[in-house]
Amino acid sequence: MALECLIGIKFDDFVLIATDMSHIQSIMVQKSDDDKIHKLSSHLVMAVAGEAGDTTQFAEYIAKNIQLYKMRNGYELHPSSAVHFTRHTLSTHLRSREPYFVNLLMGGYNPAINKSELYYMDYLAASVPVNYYAFGYGGMFTLSIMDQDYHSNMTREAGYELLKKCIGEVKRRFIINLPKFRVRIISKEGISDMPTIIAEGEAA
Amino acid sequence: MARRYDSKTTIFSPEGRLYQVEYAMEAIGHAGTCLGILANDGIVLAAERRNTNKLLDDVFLSDKIYVINEDMACCVAGITSDANVLTNELRAIAQRHTLQFGEPMPCEQLVMRLCDIKQAYTQYGGKRPFGVSILYMGWDNRHGYQLYQSDPSGNYSGWKATCIGNSSAAAVSILKQEYKEGETDLYEAQLLALKVMSKTLDMTKLNAEKLELATLVRKGDKTEILVKPADKVKELIKEHEQREAKAEAAKQDKATAGKSKDK
Numbered sequence: 001m002a003l004e005c006l007i008g009i010k011f012d013d014f015v016l017i018a019t020d021m022s023h024i025q026s027i028m029v030q031k032s033d034d035d036k037i038h039k040l041s042s043h044l045v046m047a048v049a050g051e052a053g054d055t056t057q058f059a060e061y062i063a064k065n066i067q068l069y070k071m072r073n074g075y076e077l078h079p080s081s082a083v084h085f086t087r088h089t090l091s092t093h094l095r096s097r098e099p100y101f102v103n104l105l106m107g108g109y110n111p112a113i114n115k116s117e118l119y120y121m122d123y124l125a126a127s128v129p130v131n132y133y134a135f136g137y138g139g140m141f142t143l144s145i146m147d148q149d150y151h152s153n154m155t156r157e158a159g160y161e162l163l164k165k166c167i168g169e170v171k172r173r174f175i176i177n178l179p180k181f182r183v184r185i186i187s188k189e190g191i192s193d194m195p196t197i198i199a200e201g202e203a204a
Numbered sequence: 205m206a207r208r209y210d211s212k213t214t215i216f217s218p219e220g221r222l223y224q225v226e227y228a229m230e231a232i233g234h235a236g237t238c239l240g241i242l243a244n245d246g247i248v249l250a251a252e253r254r255n256t257n258k259l260l261d262d263v264f265l266s267d268k269i270y271v272i273n274e275d276m277a278c279c280v281a282g283i284t285s286d287a288n289v290l291t292n293e294l295r296a297i298a299q300r301h302t303l304q305f306g307e308p309m310p311c312e313q314l315v316m317r318l319c320d321i322k323q324a325y326t327q328y329g330g331k332r333p334f335g336v337s338i339l340y341m342g343w344d345n346r347h348g349y350q351l352y353q354s355d356p357s358g359n360y361s362g363w364k365a366t367c368i369g370n371s372s373a374a375a376v377s378i379l380k381q382e383y384k385e386g387e388t389d390l391y392e393a394q395l396l397a398l399k400v401m402s403k404t405l406d407m408t409k410l411n412a413e414k415l416e417l418a419t420l421v422r423k424g425d426k427t428e429i430l431v432k433p434a435d436k437v438k439e440l441i442k443e444h445e446q447r448e449a450k451a452e453a454a455k456q457d458k459a460t461a462g463k464s465k466d467k
Contacts, residue, residue, distance in 0.1 A: 073313060075346060077305065084306025112345070 003176050004049040005138030006036065007166060008105040009146065010118035010131050012153050014187035015107035018163050018197065019047050020138070020178040037184050040066050041076045044108035045184060045191055046086070049135055050123060051101040058100045062086050079108030083119045083127065091125035099123075103135045109186050116187070134166070141173050142166035156185065164197055171199035214328055224333055225326050228356035231335040232282040232369060238268060239367035239375055239400060240279070240339040242351045243393035244386065246421035247341035249279045250397040252369070252405055253414050266431050269418045273298040275308050275427045276342035277418055281369035282356075283335040290336055294318055311342035315352045315360050323358030333357070337368040341420050343427050349420070371404040378403055390419060398444040410444065412437040 007018040023031035038046045038059040046062065048055040065085070070076045077085065083106050093100050104121040121127040132150055134142045145166050154162065160183070167181050183194040217223055236252040251268035269279045270291040278294065280287035297317050301309035318338075325333045333356040340352040353368060354360040365383045367375035378400050388396065394417065402410045417432040417440070432440075 073310070078307065081305040081307040085304055088304050 002137050003178075004036070004136050005142075005170060005174075005178055005181075006047045006049050006103070006105050006135040007138070007142060007163065007181075008047065008107050008118050008120075008130075008133055009150065009159060009162065010107065010116050010152075011159055013116060014156065014159070014185055015109065015116045015118050016159050016163055016183065016185055016194075017045055017047050017105060017107045018167065018181045018183045019049075021180045021182050021196075022178055023052075024176075025052070032180065035182060037182060038063055039191055040082060040106075041070065041079075041108075042190050043076075043111060043186060044079045044082055044106065045186055047105040047107070049103050054100045054102050058090070058102050062089065065089075078112065079106070079110050079117045082106075082108075083117075083121070087121055087125050087127040090121065090123075094123075094125050105133060105135065107186050109188055111188055114188070137176070138170045138174055138178065141169045145169055160194060164199075167197050167199045168201055172201060214330060222326060222357075225357045228282075228333045228335045229337075232337045232356070233372070235281040235283075235369045236268060237367060237369040237371055237375065237401065237405060238279040238281045238339050239365070239372075239379070239397055240341055240351045240353075240363070241365040241379070241383065241388070241393040241397055242341075242349055242363070243388045243390045246390035246393070246419055247343075247349050247351055248390065248393045248397050248420075249277065249339060249341055249418045250394075250401055251279045251281075251416040252401065253416055256413055266416050266418075269416050269431055270294075271429055271431075272314070272340075272342075273302075273308060274429075275344060276311055276314065276340060277420060277429045278338050278340045279416075279418070281337050281339075286334045287336045287338075290318065290322075290334055290338065293321065308344065310344040310346055311340065311350045311352065312347070312362070314342075315340055315354055319354050319358045319360045321358075322354065322356060326357060339366065339368060341418075343420060343422050349422075367400070367404075375400050375404045390421060394419065394440055395444055395447065398440060399448075402444070410441045412441060415441075 003024055005020045009016045017037055019036040021032055021034050022029050023034040036047055036049065040046055040063050046059055048059045066077055066082055090100060101123050103123055106119045109116050118130055119127055120130045120133045132146045149162055170178060179198060181197040183197055185192055185194050236254040238251040240249045249269060253268060255267060269277060271277045272294045298309045298314055322334055325331055335356060337355045343349055351363045352360055353363055353366050364385055365379045382396055398410060412434045415437055417437050418430060420427060420429050
């Protein structure tokens with residue numbers, strides 16, 4: 001799990017989520033086009049990393065419950081309420097015989113109040129709103145870059161470049177090869193893909 | 205003939221009616237009146253208080269109007285003990301939603317949930333339905349101010365103005381004539397409520413001890429639910445009586461003016 005890398009950065013009008021695309025079992029790369037970002041609603045995504053199986057199971061359970069709310073009531077949950085619901089579910093399972101071992105980044109946009117939102121949630125169901133975060137060993141190399149270069153009012157291009165810089169650092173310094181990162185952007189218009197980042201350059 | 209089909213709630217009569225549910229609604233028709241009016245800038249609930257014994261200790265300010273959560277209140281008509289059970293459940297449902305979603309429960313969802321419970325008592329279990337009708341007033345960020353009514357059958361609907369309990373039909377017909385959608389502010393709505401109450405209740409003069417009045421308004425980003433204390437109710441009654449007197453005088457003038465014209 002620590003070998004996976006999830007990166008989330010929140011800007012004033014949009015949120016960028018980037019995840020690596022490798023599914024690794026022991027020493028083998030089983031899949032190199034994995035999608036770890038799950039769509040929960042029209043303006044909310046969840047990037048998941050953790051125990052194989054738990055990740056998809058938990059993500060789909062939450063996604064379907066959020067859809068059920070929409071079907072029952074005719075409107076979607078706001079991102080902050082959906083995050084609260086997710087945290088509550090995770091913490092209930094934690095205190096049962098069936099804990100989920102997953103780390104999450106939830107990124108969304110609330111069109112009603114015109115605010116972007118990003119939440120950190122770990123396997124102990126601790127959740128906080130953050131401006132940026134990166135899970136995994138990859139996080140150790142990238143958090144300091146974001147500390148240095150992040151500004152909340154960056155444009156989409158500048159934000160994408162910041163992501164590229166982070167992922168370049170992962171390529172240079174992390175022993176595990178994570179060649180490709182999938183990038184999604186969440187904004188007032190909804191959720192859309194940005195070009196996959198393939199890190200260039202040599203290891204240090 | 206009907207007797208055979210009304211002892212169990214879970215049975216339809218040959219005409220396709222559920223007698224127990226209808227009898228429950230009968231019980232409510234004898235209970236103290238409650239009415240609710242939706243204004244542009246708030247909601248008002250008014251209720252006729254039946255327990256006015258001098259010896260009653262005034263521990264509870266209100267025996268008809270209950271606050272459910274920060275954004276909703278309700279008033280009940282029917283069997284008080286049944287009402288206590290239902291309002292307790294309403295409060296628990298609302299808090300469970302807030303625990304799960306971190307947001308106040310939207311009004312219609314709360315009403316719907318309770319009505320599903322009420323409906324269960326009309327279909328299975330062999331228990332009698334709750335003998336309570338409830339008027340709900342609330343605010344949420346989706347639909348703003350809302351007024352709902354639910355009855356023992358588990359049906360609910362949204363209203364601009366409505367009445368339950370004793371003489372409710374008379375009150376609703378007066379409201380139909382007098383209520384002006386989009387033009388009523390909260391103060392006018394309260395006076396209208398008093399007017400309707402005085403016309404439909406069997407009391408010659410409105411009395412602050414016999415009335416409960418509650419309002420719900422949105423102030424900034426908080427909802428303010430106020431159960432009016434007796435002195436505030438007295439002020440409103442005074443205003444209402446002054447207006448009635450003026451209207452009466454105007455009618456008299458018109459009548460005499462007409463007479464003199466004829467001459």
